[in-house]
Amino acid sequence: MKRLTVDELSLEGQPGAFAATLMNSSADLVARACRGDQEAFRLIFERYSRPVISFIYDLVGNRELAEELTQETFVRAFRSLGTLRAETKLSTWLFGIAKNVAREAQRSRARHNDHVGLEDQSVLDLRDSEPVPVDRVLGKELNELIRRSLALLDDDKRLVFTLKVFQQCSYEEIAEITGFSMGKLKTDLHRAREEMRRRIRPYVGVGNEV
Amino acid sequence: MKCEACLSLLEEYVDRELAGREAEQVGTHLMACATCAAEHELLSAEQEIYSRYDRALAISPAMWSAIVERAAPANEVAGTIPRAGLSARFVSFFRMPPLGLSFAGALVVLLLAMAIGVAYLKTRQAAAPTDAVAKKEEPRIGPAAGG
Numbered sequence A: 001m002k003r004l005t006v007d008e009l010s011l012e013g014q015p016g017a018f019a020a021t022l023m024n025s026s027a028d029l030v031a032r033a034c035r036g037d038q039e040a041f042r043l044i045f046e047r048y049s050r051p052v053i054s055f056i057y058d059l060v061g062n063r064e065l066a067e068e069l070t071q072e073t074f075v076r077a078f079r080s081l082g083t084l085r086a087e088t089k090l091s092t093w094l095f096g097i098a099k100n101v102a103r104e105a106q107r108s109r110a111r112h113n114d115h116v117g118l119e120d121q122s123v124l125d126l127r128d129s130e131p132v133p134v135d136r137v138l139g140k141e142l143n144e145l146i147r148r149s150l151a152l153l154d155d156d157k158r159l160v161f162t163l164k165v166f167q168q169c170s171y172e173e174i175a176e177i178t179g180f181s182m183g184k185l186k187t188d189l190h191r192a193r194e195e196m197r198r199r200i201r202p203y204v205g206v207g208n209e210v
Numbered sequence B: 001m002k003c004e005a006c007l008s009l010l011e012e013y014v015d016r017e018l019a020g021r022e023a024e025q026v027g028t029h030l031m032a033c034a035t036c037a038a039e040h041e042l043l044s045a046e047q048e049i050y051s052r053y054d055r056a057l058a059i060s061p062a063m064w065s066a067i068v069e070r071a072a073p074a075n076e077v078a079g080t081i082p083r084a085g086l087s088a089r090f091v092s093f094f095r096m097p098p099l100g101l102s103f104a105g106a107l108v109v110l111l112l113a114m115a116i117g118v119a120y121l122k123t124r125q126a127a128a129p130t131d132a133v134a135k136k137e138e139p140r141i142g143p144a145a146g147g
Helices: A017-023 A026-034 A038-060 A063-079 A090-111 A121-128 A139-151 A155-166 A171-178 A182-204 B003-014 B020-032 B034-051 B061-074 B086-095 B097-146
Strands: none
Touching: A026 A038, A026 A090, A038 A063, A038 A090, A038 A155, A038 B061, A063 A090, A063 B061, A090 A155, A090 A171, A139 A155, A139 A182, A139 B034, A155 A171, A155 A182, A155 B034, A171 A182, A182 B003, A182 B034, B003 B020, B003 B034, B020 B034
16 A cells, blocks of 8 residues: 655645644644643634624624624633533534523613614615615625614524524534424524515515526 | 425525435426426525625634633633543632632531530530439439438
8 A cells, every 4th residue: 555655645735734734623623622722722713703703793783792792602612611522513512602692692682672673773774675686786785685684583593594594504503503403493494584585585686687 | 306395395405405315306306397496596596695795794813812811710820721521620629719718618617516516425425324323323312212
């Protein structure tokens, strides 16, 4: 059998990159972080902070709050790394913590009557918008349209929709993160898609233009 | 496969959640049915729109510093992550100064209470035989005094 040389083990012509990639696999980073390696946890943060903040932002719809809750998510993760089971995917575990943190914040804001809901004028404005062909929708307008449409979904539907459509989680992972049964998550996802379609299609011209 | 069955599986097909045989059947049907294929295209177009969603969120360097700072008080030394083992957690429990002091105080009070209790029991045990003798002797003294 042919033995692999160091160069063959390298990635993109960088000797040692293959070994470094192996060293930085999620499982390895978790193992190192559990042993007290702060650098490993920093790499976990670098790798997952963006998806986590996006996920939280989609749930709470507020930039400052999303930053605050992302911080809280990683603090909790940092403190409970020891509870991470070997068979659990790191991203699934982090999304699970993020979901709990966001839900707690939403409950707290709801108690203080400080949440974005159907009463929010910017959300209601969506219904009065004129249909715009998809190629004429500028990035900023499209982002705003999606953000407002998401805000109109109920919590469970928004959670499932975000995990599937934006975070590309599998149904199995979504079930693990949310604790929903497969039946409920499929139903919620289907209904969320329908609601989003009703709100977005007329304004971006999907089905007419595409 | 009929259109009804195909449409009911379309979302799962787009999500790549269908097992091999079902995915194959849907794929074959989509090649032959224009109506279902159009629906499939719409779903794919929607997915494309969602993939363009840009939240314009940034991760500030200050966030990592804040996380380290906030997580540090839970550890014995700032900048280290607690070991996951049970023994390490047990040891760190005692090393936490406020809890360690109060626990030591409680332990001293408990030991004092135990020492007092043991001493009290020993005194009672020592006094018990004398009482028993006195009680036994009482009836003898009684009739003699009465007679």
